[in-house]
Amino acid sequence: MSHEGIPMESDTIAAIGTALGEASVGMVRVSGPNAGDIGNRMLRLRKGPKLSARKRGMWYGTVIDPESGDEIDECLALWMPGPNSYTAEDVLEFQVHGGLQLVQGVLRATMAAGARLAEPGEFTKRAFLNGRIDLSQAEAVMDLIRSKTELASRSALQLVKGQFSDKVRRLRKRLIRLQAHVEVTIDYPEHDVESVAAAAVIQTGKELLTEIQELLRRGKMGQVLREGIRTVIAGRPNVGKSSLMNALLRRDRAIVTEIPGTTRDVLEEYANIGGIPFRIADTAGIRETEDIVERLGVERSREALREAEFIVVMLNRNEPLAADDERLLALTTNIPRVIAVNKIDLSMQLDEERLQMLAGNTPIVELSLKGGLGLRELETEMVKQVSSGGVRADDVSYMTNARQNSLLEAVIIDLEGAVEAAQNGATLDVIAVQLQSAYAGLGLVIGEEAGEDLLNEIFSNFCLGK
Missing domain, CATH: 3.30.1360.120 (Probable tRNA modification gtpase trme; domain 1)
Incomplete structure (x- = not known):
């Protein structure tokens, strides 16, 4: 090192x-x-x-x-x-x-x-x-300390033990052998013909691409485990947002009353759902209001919606769809979401056909928070929506962070460039430059030749005594 x-x-x-x-x-x-x-x-x-x-x-x-x-x-x-x-x-x-x-x-x-x-x-x-x-193991130490779910702890522990680092080193070893083959052919043309070296770049490059893309896929799931999903519970006043937050947390965190507009600010807590930390915000009911304090809360709710990575849109089954409901559904169309229709223990007043048209492909879950119905189905749907069906057991070993994922993305671009150049008959010296860049990028992932500024930035985020 x-x-x-x-x-x-x-x-x-x-x-x-x-x-x-x-x-x-x-x-x-x-x-x-x-x-x-x-x-x-x-x-x-x-x-x-x-x-x-x-x-x-x-x-x-x-x-x-x-x-x-x-x-x-x-x-x-x-x-x-x-x-x-x-x-x-x-x-x-x-x-x-x-x-x-x-x-x-x-x-x-x-x-x-x-x-x-x-x-x-x-x-x-x-x-x-x-x-x-190495550097990836060092970063994982802080992840282990800050883990919010058992799955995140297990993942960080595997990183500390070096499973991810070993995988990157094996990839680097294969890449340096490929790079050596290309550079020997450049320096000693009698060693091999260019077409054979280019064919090796295409075959091995594609194999390496597949493995690194898989690392990146797992890494992005790792970011979910590490940082949590910014989740907003949104809806009109008194549809049950605070009750849902309390139910997801398994404790009373938000005040629940029959009076509309009780929540005046954004409350935020972590909930462990299916091994994924959801950073859940209970927002003020979104509606037009003349109350100055409530209006400030509504504006904060809209700001939270703009920053959300996932939204639970709550509706009241016992009331017709209101203009505020329709505006909320339109506003959240392009954000991953699930629609929770609360109060199924009461009579149906909601226009289901109209709701289905506005929902599009968004899943709809019916529940009664008062009666304790539908919560498990909602949690299952939330996990499915943010992780394509849940966190797979084999994702656990390769939880990575934003720095590492960014480097892996750059390595993929370099490798794709090398393979494309080889397919298009580019000279070997052009291919060699891209292979060298990919090799260096993998080294930075685990801290090979890391600069002092990078190290200072990473370790400054640690706690004292660690």
């Missing part, structure tokens, strides 16, 4: 590695060449050798302030000499009681003993710079 131009760190860093607040355990992590010396200055061990021993282990003792000698807390010290640690450096973790003052006191003591406060993501950055993980 090449990281030319990127300075390797030689100092020792420390940060709190657990959430701040009251807890049973708090942890402060130290990494770098002086981690053992810092530990020996701060630890009063009950028995056993000092941490300078190269053998990993856990010690019980007391952590002290190295300047005053005052005791801070009892602790367990977990010692992991490099390179067999998270950062591939010497790493020491102080595990103390989880009180906020105690954990911060331990952190201050590490500063006094010679460490500096770690930057966001610096532990994982060091793991990358020291060659223990």
Whole structure:
């Protein structure tokens, strides 16, 4: 792995590695060449050798302030000499009681003993710079922390373990062999004839294209798992939008009353539906109104509709279609959606024939939130609409992010260009340039020759202590 131009760190860093607040355990992590010396200055061990021993282990003792000698807390010290640690450096973790003052006191003591406060993501950055993980694995660490569903957690874990990286490396190996064949033919024409080399580009290039396009397809599903689908529940006042949000969340989040216009702002929560995180917004009822506050809420609802990736249009079965309903159906025609017709326990007043004409190919699900009917069918339809039938089990290993997907799209363009050039009889040097670009693009996906600016941008989004 090449990281030319990127300075390797030689100092020792420390940060709190657990959430701040009251807890049973708090942890402060130290990494770098002086981690053992810092530990020996701060630890009063009950028995056993000092941490300078190269053998990993856990010690019980007391952590002290190295300047005053005052005791801070009892602790367990977990010692992991490099390179067999998270950062591939010497790493020491102080595990103390989880009180906020105690954990911060331990952190201050590490500063006094010679460490500096770690930057966001610096532990994982060091793991990358020291060659223990590649860039896609490093990015997956944050995905694992931020996962909102079990499926997203499983997917991020597979990325951390390197399954995606291994796949990209195998593709790069095949691509470099193809590139070598072309360039040898350019430099040594007696090695092979151009037509044979071009035929190899066409055959192997198409095979690689198929595999990379599949990676990209899975990657885009990965973005759904990572970021959630921006979903808006929209409809006139009092059709049951807040009740639906509460039902999808399996808890009372929105206020539900019989009074139209109760919701005056946009409420947003994540709901795990079929393994997919839907970022659901309950909006103010969309209608013409003279109420200034409600009008502001309606405008925010319209703004949410413009930004939505998926919409649940709610209608009342017990009332005729209103002009506001028809405007909403027309406004959302080009956005993935499902129509939820609520209150099927009441008499039919809705013009079903007119609704079907306005709905077009949009699926219609009937439900009664009060009676608990139809919710499962609605959830099934929501998953189907955003994932073409759901998240397949084999998608889980290759959840990628926007940066990686953008690079894969560029690689596909380069490979398509190489294959097309070979089919059209272009010279091998033209084909070689596109193959080189595709090879470099795959390298950037996993962080080969990544620049310092890119790394700083990626790791700045990590939390402290990771």
